[in-house]
Amino acid sequence: MFSEDDIEEEQVHFQNVVATFRQYARYSLNANNRRRKDIHTIPLADRELLTKLGYGRKLKDVDQAILANAAFLNKIVENPEIFGHEIDDPVVDGDTGETENNAPGPRGMSHKCVQGSTHEHAHPHAHAHSHNRPTRPSDPRKGRYRPTEFDMDKLRSTIKLFVRDWSKDGKTERDLCYEPMKKALQEHFEGKDRSTLRVLVPGAGLGRLAYDVAKLGFACQGNEFSHYMLLASYLVLNRTQSIDEHTIYPYIHSFSNVLSRETLLKAVTIPDVLPSDLPPGSNFSLVAGDFEEIYGAENTDENEPQAGKWDAILTCFFIDTAKNVVNYLRILHRILAPGGVWINLGPLLWHFENNENEYPSIELDLAEVKELARTIGFKLYDERTIDTSYSSNDQSMLGYVYHAAFWKAVKVSPAE
Numbered sequence: 520m521f522s523e524d525d526i527e528e529e530q531v532h533f534q535n536v537v538a539t540f541r542q543y544a545r546y547s548l549n550a551n552n553r554r555r556k557d558i559h560t561i562p563l564a565d566r567e568l569l570t571k572l573g574y575g576r577k578l579k580d581v582d583q584a585i586l587a588n589a590a591f592l593n594k595i596v597e598n599p600e601i602f603g604h605e606i607d608d609p610v611v612d613g614d615t616g617e618t619e620n621n622a623p624g625p626r627g628m629s630h631k632c633v634q635g636s637t638h639e640h641a642h643p644h645a646h647a648h649s650h651n652r653p654t655r656p657s658d659p660r661k662g663r664y665r666p667t668e669f670d671m672d673k674l675r676s677t678i679k680l681f682v683r684d685w686s687k688d689g690k691t692e693r694d695l696c697y698e699p700m701k702k703a704l705q706e707h708f709e710g711k712d713r714s715t716l717r718v719l720v721p722g723a724g725l726g727r728l729a730y731d732v733a734k735l736g737f738a739c740q741g742n743e744f745s746h747y748m749l750l751a752s753y754l755v756l757n758r759t760q761s762i763d764e765h766t767i768y769p770y771i772h773s774f775s776n777v778l779s780r781e782t783l784l785k786a787v788t789i790p791d792v793l794p795s796d797l798p799p800g801s802n803f804s805l806v807a808g809d810f811e812e813i814y815g816a817e818n819t820d821e822n823e824p825q826a827g828k829w830d831a832i833l834t835c836f837f838i839d840t841a842k843n844v845v846n847y848l849r850i851l852h853r854i855l856a857p858g859g860v861w862i863n864l865g866p867l868l869w870h871f872e873n874n875e876n877e878y879p880s881i882e883l884d885l886a887e888v889k890e891l892a893r894t895i896g897f898k899l900y901d902e903r904t905i906d907t908s909y910s911s912n913d914q915s916m917l918g919y920v921y922h923a924a925f926w927k928a929v930k931v932s933p934a935e
Contacts, residue, residue, distance in 0.1 A: 536746040539666040539674050540596040544589035546671055547772065551581050554774075577780055584768035584784055588678065591765055595754045677725075677747045679769045679910045684727035685755055685790040688913075695907040696923075697728050700833050700862050701735065703901065703927050707831070707860045713737045714802070716830040719854070721810045722837035726752040730794060732833065733803035741805045742813065749807050756794045756805070763788035769912075776916035785914070815850045825854045836865040836909060836923075838888070843881050845891065852895050852930060861897065861928040864905060866921040885924055897928035 555578060558566055569575070666674075683689040708716055713736035720729040723741030725748055733739040743749055759765070766788050770777075777783045797803060806813060814825050832851055841847040851861055867888065871880035883891065889899060905923050912918075 533746050535664050535666070535670070536750070537596045538664040539670040540592045540750070542666050543592050543671070543674060544585060546666060547585045547588075548582060550772075551578060551585065554578055573780075577783075580780075580784055581771050584771045584786075587766065588768055588771075591767055592674070592678075594758075594765075595750050673745075673747050675772050676910065677751050678767055679912075680725050680748075681751065681755070681767060681789050682769050682787050683910045684725040685792075686787050687791045688787050690791070691913070692908055692911065693727065695905060696835055696864055697731060699905060699925060700728070700835060700864055701731060703862050704732065704737070704831055704833065704860070705735065707927070714800070717828060718831045718833065719814075719829045720833045720835070721814070722834065722840060723805060724748050724752070726756055726805060728833065728835055729805065730756070730797075730803065733797060733801050736798065736801075737831075738802035739804075742810055743805065743807060744809050749805075752805065755790055759790060759794060762790060762793055765789050770915075778914055778916060782912075782914040811846060811850060814854055815846065827854065827856050829854050830856050830859050832859070832861045834861070834863045834865065838863065838865060839867045840870050841881070842871050842879050844883060844888065845881060848888075848892055848895050848897075852897065855930045857930060859930045861930070862926075863928070864925045865923050867924075888924075889926070892928055896930060896932040898931045900927045900929065902926045 555575075558569060558574070683692055704718065716737050718732050718737045718739045719742065720732065720739065721742045723729045723743045724745075726741050726743075729739050729741030743752070755765075766786050768784060769787055770783055770785055774783065816825075832855060834851075838844060838847055855861060867883070867885060869880060869882040871878045872882050874880065889902070892899060903925050905925050906920050907923050908918060908920055
């Protein structure tokens with residue numbers, strides 16, 4: 520059960536997230552306008568050279584791309600009804616002056632995805648991926664909420680994640696991560712009726728891996744904590760009618776390490792598949808809430824039993840989001856059925872390491888994580904390293920590569 524304070528905090532946080540979406544244009548146009556102001560701080564001769572290069576024209580083009588992104592983001596928060604909860608105080612639209620009165624409610628709610636079915640790892644300049652919000656949200660009722668750089672960075676990362684999960688441009692990166700996991704899942708249950716097998720994907724992000732698993736015929740449930748991800752995934756999964764319906768400009772927010780104007784202003788269309796195109800009778804859901812609170816609770820909803828009820832769990836860039844990885848692994852073990860399989864891929868970029876809020880953080884090395892898994896009751900197979908990026912721009916002058924750990928682990932004994 521959640522206290523009134525917990526519920527109120529969740530509502531306030533959601534309002535702040537909606538405000539961040541709605542004020543994207545204002546914030547981003549101001550950032551681009553700073554570049555115009557900077558032109559006037561340099562000598563006239565230098566300004567004339569920039570004019571010949573077409574620098575001013577480029578800034579105007581970026582303005583137009585920002586407005587196009589804003590139109591797309593405003594669609595996402597047009598009716599944020601994924602929880603069906605109403606908040607009394609409206610969030611002021613930072614771009615159009617409109618108000619938003621609908622907002623999701625407490626954690627642990629689910630929404631159905633795609634017609635006919637039951638339905639952060641982010642990389643800012645600090646190079647971190649995140650599913651968690653590290654600070655207590657401020658209350659917009661004390662005045663109009665002004666998004667911070669941290670808020671906007673979350674939003675920009677969400678835009679980039681659309682490229683990874685739902686565009687043709689992201690296929691190479693997706694295939695490096697998702698294909699080995701899906702192959703291991705199919706091989707483990709070869710010859711079995713997939714529709715009877717329950718698969719959980721915690722840290723589902725924008726939902727592509729979970730969608731792909733459902734497309735294979737498994738009964739799949741994604742779980743996600745971030746409101747940025749939940750709102751964005753709701754649009755693509757439930758309110759998108761055609762392939763390439765939306766156009767975004769994911770790379771316009773930084774002018775660093777850019778090869779050309781064309782790469783800076785590159786348009787990306789989404790989605791590359793139609794999410795509603797699942798086979799009849801598909802079982803695909805997305806549950807909103809904290810992984811430990813939903814799946815770690817000893818007393819679970821009788822209509823959604825957890826302990827020993829999941830045949831497979833796929834964790835992609837997820838286990839390092841834990842404050843206490845021991846508890847994560849205990850939950851994974853507890854909720855898996857006997858002989859169930861846990862398939863993992865990802866790095867160990869511990870999200871709460873050196874956090875400013877003094878949250879606890881248990882930071883193990885890879886060897887320790889594997890030994891912990893064995894001690895808790897997993898037998899590991901197919902241990903290997905897969906080199907992959909995460910939400911990267913393959914046309915940038917800068918790129919990060921993770922030497923991500925992959926394994927398949929079978930539940931073989933009760934946890935101690």
